[in-house]
Amino acid sequence: xxxxxxxxxxxxxxxxxxxxxxxxxxxxxxxxxxxxxxxxxxxxxxxxxxxxxxxxxxxxxxxxxxxxxxxxxxxxxxxxxxxxxxxxxxxxxxxxxxxxxxxxxxxxxxxxxxxxxxxxxxxxxxxxxxxxxxxxxxxxxxxxxxxxxxxxxxxxxxxxxxxxxxxxxxxxxxxxxxxxxxxxxxxxxxxxxxxxxxxxxxxxxxxxxxxxxxxxxxxxxxxxxxxxxxxxxxxxxxxxxxxxxxxxxxxxxxxxxxxxxxxxxxxxxxxxxxxxxxxxxxxxxxxxxxxxxxxxxxxxxxxxxxxxxxxxxxxxxxxxxxxxxxxxxxxxxxxxxxxxxxxxxxxxxxxxxxxxxxxxxxxxxxxxxxxxxxxxxxxxxxxxxxxxxxxxxxxxxxxxxxxxxxxxxxxxxxxxxxxxxxxxxxxxxxxxxxxxxxxxxxxxxxxxxxxxxxxxxxxxxxxxxxxxxxxxxxxxxxxxxxxxxxxxxxxxxxxxxxxxxxxxxxxxxxxxxxxxxxxxxxxxxxxxxxxxxxxxxxxxxxxxxxxxxxxxxxxxxxxxxxxxxxxxxxxxxxxxxxxxxxxxxxxxx
RNA sequence: GGUCGCGUAGCUCAGGGGAUAGAGCAACUGCCUUCUAAGCAGUCGGUCGCACGUUCGAUUCGUGCCGCGAUCACCA
Numbered sequence: 213x214x215x216x217x218x219x220x221x222x223x224x225x226x227x228x229x230x231x232x233x234x235x236x237x238x239x240x241x242x243x244x245x246x247x248x249x250x251x252x253x254x255x256x257x258x259x260x261x262x263x264x265x266x267x268x269x270x271x272x273x274x275x276x277x278x279x280x281x282x283x284x285x286x287x288x289x290x291x292x293x294x295x296x297x298x299x300x301x302x303x304x305x306x307x308x309x310x311x312x313x314x315x316x317x318x319x320x321x322x323x324x325x326x327x328x329x330x331x332x333x334x335x336x337x338x339x340x341x342x343x344x345x346x347x348x349x350x351x352x353x354x355x356x357x358x359x360x361x362x363x364x365x366x367x368x369x370x371x372x373x374x375x376x377x378x379x380x381x382x383x384x385x386x387x388x389x390x391x392x393x394x395x396x397x398x399x400x401x402x403x404x405x406x407x408x409x410x411x412x413x414x415x416x417x418x419x420x421x422x423x424x425x426x427x428x429x430x431x432x433x434x435x436x437x438x439x440x441x442x443x444x445x446x447x448x449x450x451x452x453x454x455x456x457x458x459x460x461x462x463x464x465x466x467x468x469x470x471x472x473x474x475x476x477x478x479x480x481x482x483x484x485x486x487x488x489x490x491x492x493x494x495x496x497x498x499x500x501x502x503x504x505x506x507x508x509x510x511x512x513x514x515x516x517x518x519x520x521x522x523x524x525x526x527x528x529x530x531x532x533x534x535x536x537x538x539x540x541x542x543x544x545x546x547x548x549x550x551x552x553x554x555x556x557x558x559x560x561x562x563x564x565x566x567x568x569x570x571x572x573x574x575x576x577x578x579x580x581x582x583x584x585x586x587x588x589x590x591x592x593x594x595x596x597x598x599x600x601x602x603x604x605x606x607x608x609x610x611x612x613x614x615x616x617x618x619x620x621x622x623x624x625x626x627x628x629x630x631x632x633x634x635x636x637x638x639x640x641x642x643x644x645x646x647x648x649x650x651x652x653x654x655x656x657x658x659x660x661x662x663x664x665x666x667x668x669x670x671x672x673x674x675x676x677x678x679x680x681x682x683x684x685x686x687x688x689x690x691x692x693x694x695x696x697x698x699x700x701x702x703x704x705x706x707x708x709x710x711x712x713x714x715x716x717x718x719x720x721x722x723x724x725x726x727x728x729x730x731x732x733x734x735x736x737x738x739x740x741x742x743x744x745x746x747x748x749x750x751x752x753x754x755x756x757x758x759x760x761x762x763x764x765x766x767x768x769x770x771x772x773x774x775x776x777x778x779x780x781x782x783x784x785x786x787x788x789x790x791x792x793x794x795x796x797x798x799x800x801x
Numbered sequence: 802g803g804u805c806g807c808g809u810a811g812c813u814c815a816g817g818g819g820a821u822a823g824a825g826c827a828a829c830u831g832c833c834u835u836c837u838a839a840g841c842a843g844u845c846g847g848u849c850g851c852a853c854g855u856u857c858g859a860u861u862c863g864u865g866c867c868g869c870g871a872u873c874a875c876c877a
Binding site: 687 | 803812814815819820824825826835837840841858872873875876877
């Protein structure tokens with residue numbers, strides 16, 4: 213229990229004695245004291261007045277006197293308007309550091325499965341997917357750090373009409389081009405043909421409109437689209453030639469994805485392939501038909517009516533018997549549960565699919581699946597460009613590989629200009645540039661509330677100063693540098709009898725003290741931005757301390773020893789925070 | 802049109818019933834013979850979209866309106 217909770221409970225317990233009334237715990241508002249006032253912990257007394265039947269100042273004074281008397285961590289109090297400010301003894305903060313107290317995380321039994329990344333094999337990974345990957349990885353890290361058995365799954369969307377589109381375009385216009393012959397990453401090559409398909413498709417629509425068809429008719433009747441549908445049917449019927457083509461092109465894409473994932477530093481415990489799960493979904497649709505959850509239309513297509521739940525009718529199987537997106541998701545859901553028996557199944561997917569996941573959850577609930585209530589769509593905002601949305605089909609995307617290269621190049625330029633790493637060998641240099649470049653990129657994507665959309669302007673490169681990853685990394689490297697120097701000198705003893713804290717020391721300790729609180733909050737709210745923001749605040753506070761208090765040149769030996777402990781604690785906490793969300797930290801920069 | 806999300810400093814974002822609304826960027830000023838200046842300190846910058854309501858107290862909660870976005874496909 214932390215000091216805020218302790219005081220809150222203490223007040224609750226003493227309340228009947230002091231005022232003759234019981235009080236609910238949530239009426240007792242405890243905050244950190246604002247910096248401009250004297251004190252560490254603040255109790256807001258306004259909500260208590262009805263129960264105390266006394267004026268704010270009087271109420272605050274009674275509680276303040278009681279707490280100073282009974283809680284030996286509290287040194288004194290002051291009352292300003294309706295606020296009771298409690299000053300904690302320096303010993304409380306000093307002990308927190310020297311006794312290296314930290315609230316051990318209790319391990320939980322509820323298993324968490326996080327599905328993220330889930331790429332389509334018809335196009336390369338772009339900045340929007342990077343946000344997904346970085347968020348998913350960070351979220352899993354946060355659950356793990358809070359003691360949950362957590363697993364990461366990647367559902368590869370490797371079949372369907374969109375895959376057939378790139379296959380068809382390659383077959384028609386590719387002239388046998390391969391990643392080797394074109395010297396392109398496999399995912400890029402396949403993506404090129406996805407764009408190629410769209411170009412021809414649009415041209416055909418235009419031509420049909422010229423012949424007097426409506427836009428809607430034209431979109432449905434374009435020959436190349438009909439061909440793609442025919443190819444999908446062949447694929448589902450196991451046509452050898454098509455399946456062979458599909459295998460070949462998917463293998464190209466996976467080779468490309470592996471490189472991107474490795475550079476991004478994300479990983480997965482389990483891969484699922486929709487080519488293996490879509491049939492399962494079809495079986496479940498049959499089952500649902502029998503149960504009366506679904507119904508069949510005259511043309512043979514299968515639907516669910518969700519109008520009583522405030523949604524629309526939704527197609528779950530096409531008239532030609534092929535699966536749609538949701539059919540596959542229904543099937544995969546069952547498979548995941550059989551593998552993990554998770555209590556929570558989290559899908560990291562953009563907010564453009566809010567409706568889809570509402571429908572998915574409802575369908576699984578109606579089918580009576582035991583895991584349905586534990587399904588949660590982790591919905592995050594899109595990454596938009598100043599020109600609008602990124603669209604792979606139209607080629608208006610910021611490519612993930614290019615972006616990482618750009619970030620690393622920016623880190624290199626900046627680092628070399630500062631000239632601090634001349635003694636690094638080439639390998640060490642490359643590793644550092646990557647650490648910094650990716651740190652900047654990931655921090656940029658994580659610092660924003662996941663729900664909100666991000667505006668990314670490719671013309672303005674991501675900053676390396678201020679509220680950024682490299683700022684925090686730099687602070688870590690600084691603590692390591694001090695530690696190395698400290699080890700070279702003769703080391704002070706650890707014994708501290710009494711110690712009066714410098715304001716900058718106290719401020720830093722308070723931030724360090726909040727680490728477990730922030731970690732728990734970030735998990736409860738599923739918000740990696742909290743962790744990243746905390747790491748920044750910690751770095752910022754440390755830098756202030758560093759500027760005001762000399763560590764290695766401290767006057768007294770116990771001062772030096774104590775400050776070294778602050779240095780180490782800060783470094784470790786930064787490193788841990790960043791590791792949780794998937795950002796590396798350099799020993800020197 | 803229905804549903805969902807978002808409107809906070811010039812820009813990018815925090816805060817989420819409680820004290821004088823915070824950071825970073827941009828602009829300007831100081832601070833390296835002293836532990837890493839990718840830093841620190843400071844100046845400038847706000848009717849928290851608008852209105853009403855609930856409350857001792859609203860930027861925060863509720864309702865309505867305005868603006869932006871997403872979604873409501875035999876696309877994924």
